Amino acid sequence: MSDRIQLLPDNIANQIAAGEVIQRPSSAVKELLENAVDAGATEIKLIVADAGKSLIQVIDNGSGMSETDARMSFERHATSKISNIDDLFRIRTMGFRGEALASIAAVAQVELKSRREEDDAGTYIEIENSLVKKQEPIAFQVGTSIAMKNVFFNVPARRNFLKSNAVEMRHIVDEFIRVAMAFPEIFFSLTANGQEIFHLGSGSLKQRIVHLLGNNYTAKLVNVQENTDYLNIYGFAGKPEIAKKTRGDQYFFVNNRFIRSAYLNHAVMSAYQQMIPADSFPMYVLFIDLDPAQIDINVHPTKQEIKFEDEKIIYAFVQAAVKHALAQFSIMPTLNFDLDPGIQQLDAVSKPFTDEKKVHAAASSLYNTFTQKNQAHLIESKSELKHWKDFFPAKESQIEPLQKDTVPDKLEYEQSAIGLAANAIQKLQLLENADLLQLHNTYMAASTNQGFILIHQQAAHERILYERYVTAAKGRPIATQRSLFPLTVQLTTPDAVLLQDLLPDLQMLGYEIELFGKDTFVVQGTPADVDQGNEKVAIEQMLEQYKHFNNDVKFSKREKLIRSLAWQHAVKPGRFLAQKEMKALADELFACAQPNITPSGNPTYIAFKKDYLERMFGR
Template sequence: MAILPDFIANKIAAGEVVQRPASVLKELVENSLDAGAKNIDVYIKSAGKNLIQVVDDGKGMSALDAIKCIQRHATSKIKTVEDLDKILTYGFRGEALSSIAAVSRIEIRTEKYNDELGTSIKFDDETGLVTEKGSFAKGTSVSVKNLFYNTPARRNFLKGNSTELKHLIETFKRNALSQSDVAFKFYNDDELVFDYPAANNRNRIEDVIAENIYDAVVEVHEITDLIEITGCVAKPAYLRRSKGEQYLFINNRYVSSRIVNHAVFTAYENILERGDYPFFVLYLKLDPTKIDINVHPSKLEVKFDDEKTIHSLVNAVVRKGLGKYDLVPSIDLNRTDRNSDRLSYSQHKFTEKNDFSDRPVNNENTFTQKGKGIFSEAEIDLLFNSLDSQISKTTDNTSNQGPLAQTSIEVAHTSSEQIDLTSDKLSGESSFIVLLHNKYILSQIKSGLMIIDQHVAHERILYEKAIKSFESDIPFSQQLLFSEKIQFDPADYELLKEIEDFILKLGFTIKFLGRRTIEIIGVPSDVNIGSESDTLIEILKEFRKNQIEKQLEVRDNLAKSFSCKTAIKAGDKLTEHEMRLLVDQLFATSMPYVCPHGRPIVIKIQLSEFDKRFGRT
């Protein structure tokens, strides 16, 4: 057994730190930030394979420090073991420059502000270390040339230029987002690609992500004794299919944390489907002694002392941010020329928490005098009983029973103290409500016109009702006068056995009779009379489809399948009373803006848009 020579050990260690050109860029930019730079310029050639150069105006290094910096475990960031418990700098391990020097030709030029001359050092395997004195720009310039020239196998594993450049740009953007008060420039093959002036976090996010990004996100801000959380998260209508657009910064360091990601994802409740990812940029600031970033040489992973508390706080802050905004898309009818119109989403309006005042007003004496409940006594009786009797009064003898006839309605979740819907406010206000092509509900609201998709609205209502049924474990089943028997194929029969407990909680009462046959004795009150067997079959088909395509958790999958196949359909005709009750139920849910599959439920057209179209402005 022999101890490896230093130059071999260095190349082995370099594999942990320097994986591709983007790894080099990350380390060099972080060193510039630690040096207090206010301007950082990045120069790339051949996707970093030929040149990665970072120039900064930081404090620079002395001649002795310049020579030491490429040696292993040479660092100015920590001096004692205790310093590892309160790391505030990006670098601290003393491995980056030595690892880079082991697999490239490196040149460093540096000069301190108070020195008349600076230092230049060059290092590679062939010529060793060469030092010179000279007059250079204040700060430091590090040039890494011919990456992996002395490890051909590593160089061969690099991807094409487009792929490596993509990783370089992503790394550059992460660094730019981490320090908005620092100006960044990015040159690719002598062409200026990105120029981010010093700014605040909001402006930097606009520069890096998109100029209109704040039309699609909700800002979050919370300060507690333990943690400060700021940034923005995507509105439900702007969920992405990409994992790469989640930016988390802890004490201004870009990191990856499953704890925080999970907290953000669960804050979207049941809006997310498998494969959907909310865009977010979050800045967390907390005591450095409460986190451990010395988990991996890349310093991209982090551990918290109290993971449960961090998860709860992040989750609560994101929920609060989403809850403060009216997430109903508002449509602008923008005239692009004389012959064509264009639809576009406008800025979402800020509202107070639980403020649903900009919604259709129920004129059927639903809202009464101040101090009384949202529903009248007669309405409450209607909400907690079958709608059959009421619907029979509002339809003629030849019409079919309404699709909401068996729906039980939840009382709206906002008390009269939370929303002051007094008779004074609503007197004289006439809110029409009509059904367009038996598909969309149109109603007057304070700001203009609200359009509701009746199917997905009912789907959201039934989804949350199903989830509550699973949680309460108190199923309510409507017994059939005559039971029905269904014979399934072997796969569906076994599937039904597997999810029997959840099916029972939904309100189905079934018996397994053998020979792949079941007997339906009772069904949930939301299932239309006469369609019990078909509904159960459709639910199983949808469940299996979601199981294959989206791999949803059983409870979530069944709730979505149930709500999708039980909800009223496009083409089902609703009476005015049914429409008003549907709207009340919708705004009693926790997320009335987006269906369980992520589709929008409601949109608004502002009154000002109508005024513009009719030339009134």
């Protein structure tokens, strides 16, 4: 038998490698923008056509490349940023592995133009399928221009897996924002299909955040700044009142490189604990600068996941920095010890602090670790703090354990009060002539043939609207009520791209919205059963809810939109309902195919059976 194992041709090997680095057009955008930053550019322009499928071009005024470097840049593992193995642990640049341009050239038609300041002529190179088609000198300004055309033209299977233009454009905008936010001193622009979407002049970090994420953040940011000998943390955190239902505006950068870290995100969330609702997420843009030797950034092809040498230290610093920032601006609640006169009677307050005690305290290592500059991360290892329990003698617990028979049986309660079997749903009927009672402007109590039920008005309305929208999406559009005075809505660029993708589905659900220039839309009509006059807030909240559902891959785009609209349009807790409204809501609920739960699986009502009520009263 002949030998079976053989070396792959370079062009095939490059295409396989490109699968890791260039997953979609936005992956190429990230790599090309990072190369432009590494070239020392002060102006970077990104031009895309057809959501990057036809063209991705990055033009910079950086250092440029010589003729030899321009040719070598497309070879695999050719880089100017690593010369020996130790350099891997001192990475300060964005790109470093030498795979980006080789991968791009393997799956697209590439044109490179570049010139250094000391050269009289620039270099033009044309590459297709990893093969150089043309190389010649040209007249060109100082800097580099790389144009990537017809992505995946030679891998049609990969091209077929690309999403719609609106979806791919959203990914490109996300990558652009991440790079532009990390370098506010550099001018960035993004032009799509001949229309300039972003024009970001150089400025401060706060200006860049506001330009990218929206003017509503102008007065809602808190400055975060903590410097130690181990690391520096700086950036901005949003005030609690602007917390959203989605993680959208959360950015972590380590040495100016955007990263994803659920661990560090938990540190920020813990700093906001009890300041925002449990299902809300704060906005933050935080930069961590530390020695590159303390991290490993080469653990993932996209370089967005990194490893820290000591994650616990980073966690503690991030949490403390955000807490300190919130407290500094009087956002966190403060403790007022004057409210508790008992504290004034404690020995530590009432007894004088004598000179002898001062000398004894100053001699302890605990005092030294707190007073030495930038030594907070060494407290645990240096001080005797770990022996604090020795100062408190153990005492017998005076709390008697609860008797078992005094604890109510939770399971029994749930089965009798909340548990509602599927076969009982059909038998449950509202009494026709009985009035409904609204409690706390949130719940509705209704008599039934089996006892009574407690209906959550928002949950019930959400189920009704969900089934109505599902029917509409299947070919029976909801009637549209045209506005007498059409409303103009201005959105942030990412939200505008998202809304443009949803317009066809929104039209089926009763909305008539038209694009009106850059990031601007005109609302010509809304669903007939929706109150008019607050369309802008409704659309913004709908987009936020859509992004909240967007992480759930089991839902289609239309399903996410339907759930978002059902939640948004449902009557909220706190609204008074007249008897006629409550009756209509209850009747519509029990006319639904599945009246007992919301689309997300929460109960719409709780049934209290008559026999259970009698047992509660001992009857």
